[in-house]
Amino acid sequence: xxxxxxxxxxxxxxxxxxxxxxxxxxxxxxxxxxxxxxxxxxxxxxxxxxxxxxxxxxxxxxxxxxxxxxxxxxxxxxxxxxxxxxxxxxxxxxxxxxxxxxxxxxxxxxxxxxxxxxxxxxxxxxxxxxxxxxxxxxxxxxxxxxxxxxxxxxxxxxxxxxxxxxxxxxx
Amino acid sequence: xxxxxxxxxxxxxxxxxxxxxxxxxxxxxxxxxxxxxxxxxxxxxxxxxxxxxxxxxxxxxxxxxxxxxxxxxxxxxxxxxxxxxxxxxxxxxxxxxxxxxxxxxxxxxxxxxxxxxxxx
Numbered sequence: 300x301x302x303x304x305x306x307x308x309x310x311x312x313x314x315x316x317x318x319x320x321x322x323x324x325x326x327x328x329x330x331x332x333x334x335x336x337x338x339x340x341x342x343x344x345x346x347x348x349x350x351x352x353x354x355x356x357x358x359x360x361x362x363x364x365x366x367x368x369x370x371x372x373x374x375x376x377x378x379x380x381x382x383x384x385x386x387x388x389x390x391x392x393x394x395x396x397x398x399x400x401x402x403x404x405x406x407x408x409x410x411x412x413x414x415x416x417x418x419x420x421x422x423x424x425x426x427x428x429x430x431x432x433x434x435x436x437x438x439x440x441x442x443x444x445x446x447x448x449x450x451x452x453x454x455x456x457x458x459x460x461x462x463x464x465x466x467x468x469x470x
Numbered sequence: 471x472x473x474x475x476x477x478x479x480x481x482x483x484x485x486x487x488x489x490x491x492x493x494x495x496x497x498x499x500x501x502x503x504x505x506x507x508x509x510x511x512x513x514x515x516x517x518x519x520x521x522x523x524x525x526x527x528x529x530x531x532x533x534x535x536x537x538x539x540x541x542x543x544x545x546x547x548x549x550x551x552x553x554x555x556x557x558x559x560x561x562x563x564x565x566x567x568x569x570x571x572x573x574x575x576x577x578x579x580x581x582x583x584x585x586x587x588x589x590x
Contacts, residue, residue: 323575324485376481378488389481396479399526400574403553407573415526415554417478 304356308408308448310433316404317435317446320397325375332438339436339443341365345423348394350402351451354413358451359427360402362394364444369394371440391420405448427451471589472499474518476509476535477551478527482574486522486551492578495589506530510538513546520588522572525552525559533566540567547588551576 314333321329342365349361364372373385373393395418406415429451437444473490477483483502490496501516503509507530509523521539523532530538536548548568552559555573563571570584 320575323577373481377484392479393481396482399479400553403526403555403574407554407556412558417526417528 304358304409304448304450305432307410308405308433310435312408313401313405313433313446313448314435314437316401317437320400320404321439324397324400325372326378329375329439331444334436334438334443337434337436339438339445341423341443341445342367346390346394346420347423347426348391348398348418348420349426350398350418351416351427352402352406352409352413353416354409355411356409356413356450358429358432359449360398360405361426361447361449362398362401362444363423363426363447364394364439365442366390368439368442368444371442372397395420401446471519472501472516474501474503474509474512474516474521475523476503476506476521476527476532477524478504479524480504482524489576489578489581490585493581493585494578495581495585498589506532506535506538509535513539513544518546520585521546521548522551523548525550525554525563533562536563536566536568549584549588 317331321331341363344366345363346366346369347361347363349359351359369390373390376393379385399418403415406413427449429449431447431449433448435446475483475486487500501512501518503512505527523535525532532550550563550568550571553574555571560571572580572584
């Protein structure tokens with residue numbers, strides 16, 4: 300049995316979910332602004348966080364942004380001061396949790412029972428590929444950030460989250 | 471009172487603790503656990519008055535932790551704070567003995583609505 304996810308989940312719904320996540324977790328004044336032109340130009344050091352959804356529809360919810368924006372997002376989530384030192388593990392944790400919350404809410408829109416994987420984080424190119432169902436090119440605090448929903452072949456649910464292995468990608 | 475916050479994300483544990491404070495529950499002791507198994511151990515060791523647990527965690531999930539607690543005879547008040555708030559999950563949580571399920575993202579008001587009857 301397969302599920303036409305595009306009927307159940309559209310760009311507007313994902314944007315609503317992401318907006319709620321940002322205002323709740325990053326702060327009530329934090330907004331995501333859709334970019335007029337796509338695709339967003341992400342820096343080479345971009346990080347991706349994703350969660351897999353497995354069920355009649357299998358896919359991934361992916362959040363991708365530059366390493367410095369991921370660090371800034373982590374600071375916002377933790378309400379950390381500008382001079383507070385954060386670790387690569389903090390950034391992995393924060394970006395993964397953002398993907399997890401967006402993914403959990405996307406999963407709730409599906410009509411059939413599914414399983415949500417644990418969040419995974421890697422460099423931008425490491426995210427699962429597949430048919431793009433929803434692609435949102437956004438700006439947060441003037442920096443590009445992409446959110447996508449991709450159909451994937453079932454590969455099993457992996458976890459837990461681990462930081463990227465390339466030290467150049469760490470903050 | 472003592473509150474046990476279980477989540478595999480340290481960032482989310484901090485957000486939950488901050489939201490507890492924003493909801494007006496800042497006078498309580500907070501104990502943290504990073505998965506269901508550690509939560510199970512800390513319920514025995516710390517005797518919390520309330521457990522706030524994520525659902526999807528490595529080692530032992532939140533629902534497995536709750537079922538293990540009830541099977542062992544513990545009646546500690548238990549609520550979920552999780553990214554999935556479907557009707558199915560709420561029903562599963564309730565049937566296992568959870569008092570409530572708060573879906574992420576959440577607000578201090580959502581915390582207060584479910585915690586007031588438990589923490590007063």
